Amino acid sequence: MPSPSYALPLRLPYRVTPLTEAQAAALSEWRYEPPYTFYHWLSWADMQAQEREFGDPAIRREQYAAVLDADGTFIGFAQFFPLTGVTRLGLGMRPDLCGRGAGLAFVQTIVREAMRRAPGDEIDLEVHDWNMRAITIYERAGFVISDRYELTLAGSPQTVLCMVYAPSE
Structure with a gap:
């Protein structure tokens, strides 16, 4: 069932x-x-059966979080993937909210949580080079492009940018 639409x-x-x-x-x-559409997940039954990402209760508990607005509305998720000295973010906003002006505060909230969870860690994320909507928000939130590389995703090579949180002082 699709998520309800909110004003x-x-x-x-x-x-x-x-x-x-x-x-x-x-x-x-x-x-x-x-x-x-690349960002679609498998069905919940498949996520659980394959113990993939948030379908695995331990990974969900250790790495995933919900983002709620002040009214408690579920608006998105964050993944805080721990690497040595780095917290790699994965994030997604509910589809009906994308491109409607809520992204900057959403990303800033996730960055603050990453800093709280792992003080002193570098914070980075990966984004497809064609996703200009996300890249623009990440840059406005203080991320800068640090690397560009190819990954094989969904069976095909994709150009990905690594962006590091480096707010201007």
Whole structure:
């Protein structure tokens, strides 16, 4: 079932909470418009059966979080993937909210949580080079492009940018 549509603006502040099983199941059903269909997840049943990402209860508990608005509306998720000295972010906003002006506060909320979880860690993320909507928001939030490389994703080579959080002082 698609996520319900909510009128913007969502109420600030956004907050980060543990990702519940019900939210993870809802996340599996999110469907993005082209060209963002690449970001679709497997069905919840498949995520659980394969113990992939947030379908694995331990990974969900250790790495994933829900982002809620001030009214408690589930607006997106974050993954805080630990690397040595680095927290790599994965994130996604509910499809009906993308491109509607809520992204900057969303990303800033996730960055603050990453800093709280792992003080002193570098924070980075990967983004497809064609996703200018996301790249623009990440740059506005203080990320800079540090690397460009090819990864094989979904069976085909994709150009990905690594962006590092480096806010101007």
